[in-house]
Amino acid sequence: MLDLDMTPYAAxxxxxxxxxxxxxIVLTVRAVVASRKWKRELARLEATxxxxxGAQVARSAVAPTNxxxxx
Amino acid sequence: xFGLSNPQRFMAFTGPLTPxxxxxxxxxxxxxxxxxxxxxxxxxxxxxxxxxFVHVPAATLGLGAYAALGVSSFFALVFRHALxxxxxxxxxxxxxxxxxxxxxxxxxxxxxxxxxxxxxxxRLTSVLVLFLFYLGYMALRASIDDEQKAGRAAAVLGxxxxxxxxxxxxxxxxxxxxxxxxxxxxxGSSGLDPVYLPPFLTMLAAYGVLFLALxxxxxxxxxxxxxxxxxxxxxxxxx
Numbered sequence: 001m002l003d004l005d006m007t008p009y010a011a012x013x014x015x016x017x018x019x020x021x022x023x024x025i026v027l028t029v030r031a032v033v034a035s036r037k038w039k040r041e042l043a044r045l046e047a048t049x050x051x052x053x054g055a056q057v058a059r060s061a062v063a064p065t066n067x068x069x070x071x
Numbered sequence: 072x073f074g075l076s077n078p079q080r081f082m083a084f085t086g087p088l089t090p091x092x093x094x095x096x097x098x099x100x101x102x103x104x105x106x107x108x109x110x111x112x113x114x115x116x117x118x119x120x121x122x123x124f125v126h127v128p129a130a131t132l133g134l135g136a137y138a139a140l141g142v143s144s145f146f147a148l149v150f151r152h153a154l155x156x157x158x159x160x161x162x163x164x165x166x167x168x169x170x171x172x173x174x175x176x177x178x179x180x181x182x183x184x185x186x187x188x189x190x191x192x193x194r195l196t197s198v199l200v201l202f203l204f205y206l207g208y209m210a211l212r213a214s215i216d217d218e219q220k221a222g223r224a225a226a227v228l229g230x231x232x233x234x235x236x237x238x239x240x241x242x243x244x245x246x247x248x249x250x251x252x253x254x255x256x257x258x259g260s261s262g263l264d265p266v267y268l269p270p271f272l273t274m275l276a277a278y279g280v281l282f283l284a285l286x287x288x289x290x291x292x293x294x295x296x297x298x299x300x301x302x303x304x305x306x307x308x309x310x
Contacts, residue, residue, distance in 0.1 A: 002108055006118040012183050013121050016176040017104075020125040023168050024100070024281065028093075031288045038295040045302040052309060 078154055078294050085287045092284035099277035106270035113264075122180040124270050128278035130173035130198065134236060136166025136282060137201060140208065141236070144229030147222060153297070154290070156222045159229055160212065161289030165282055167205035174198060185249055193242035194250035201239055204232035 006013040103124065113120035140162040146155035177195070178188045189195065208225050215221035243252040254263055263271065 002105070003112075004108060006121070009118045009183055012179045013118050016122045016125055016179045019175055020129065020172055023172055027165055027168055027285055028281075031285050031292070035288050035292045035295075038292050038299060041299050042295045042302070045299055045306065048306060049302060052306070 076152060076154055081154060082291060082294060085291060089284060089287050089291070092280055092287065096277055096281035096284050099273055099280055103270055103273035103277045106273055110266055110270055113267075116184060119180055119183050120267065122176055123267070124274045126173060126176040126180055127271065128275045129169045129176060131275060132278045132282050133166060133170030133173050133198070133201060134239060135279070136162045136169060136286075137204070137232060138236060139286065140166060140229050141233035144226035148226040148230065154294070156226070157290050157293040157297070158286070159226060160222075161286055161293055163205055163209050163212075164289070165285045167202065167209065169278070169282070170198065170202040170205060174202060181249075190249050192248040192250055193246040194239070194248050197235060197239040197242050201232070201235055204228070204235060208232070 107121050107124040110121075112118045140159050143155045143159035143162065146152050147159055174195075177198075181190070182188050208228055211228055212221045212225045215224060242248060243250055
């Protein structure tokens with residue numbers, strides 16, 4: 001049976017549980033937000049890097065450097 | 072186990088594991104909270120006994136997180152392992168938060184039971200020192216720009232702080248304290264009434280699983296952050 005009447009200790013029990021819940025929620029939200037932020041940023045940079053590498057490969061295919069294979 | 076010291080393998084292994092841990096922690100916290108308010112009030116402590124279900128898990132995880140920080144610091148310092156350094160860093164904030172919660176909820180429990188919010192006894196003081204070690208660790212990391220140097224300096228502090236863990240644990244046995252000795256799983260002690268075991272153990276498990284979820288998520292975030300820093304530097308060099 002659920003008992004939520006903490007009399008005469010309500011002023012001690014509820015702040016203990018309330019602050020605990022608040023801190024755990026803040027920790028969770030902070031961890032998830034930071035995780036998403038860096039995941040997004042990493043995906044963006046990896047896409048930029050692969051574009052840069054792709055452009056370099058394309059440039060070298062169009063105008064190959066002297067790599068010993070040219071006649 | 073040691074295969075997980077490779078960041079790529081670590082990411083692959085913990086990717087599917089972390090959502091499971093988050094879900095399990097939510098379920099355990101819900102069930103634990105429900106059980107905590109369905110058990111009868113203690114015949115001596117009244118309803119303040121319900122503070123135990125958030126106080127003891129917070130204190131246990133405050134100690135556990137520091138053990139994780141200290142062991143990770145050891146591997147980071149001795150083997151210069153980047154993942155161990157990330158693990159130490161990731162344990163600091165949740166550990167500090169759990170320790171702060173232990174101090175806060177303990178104070179709220181102490182006032183009605185002991186008649187005081189705070190007393191400079193060995194257990195309370197050593198837990199406060201533990202909290203200060205956490206703050207010192209985070210402040211030291213933040214105060215040095217060079218991340219490698221910051222990691223090494225903080226790892227030394229993290230290792231030094233390990234000395235405090237047995238002091239916290241055994242303070243109630245070594246000195247006369249207002250704080251009661253351990254009453255759970257301690258041979259010869261009066262022990263915890265069996266009626267309080269289900270909420271107590273559920274909340275303990277909930278805090279443990281939540282810490283694991285927070286820790287693994289923070290390590291994964293740190294690995295990504297470092298990769299971002301490396302990529303930024305490389306792209307800036309190429310530009």
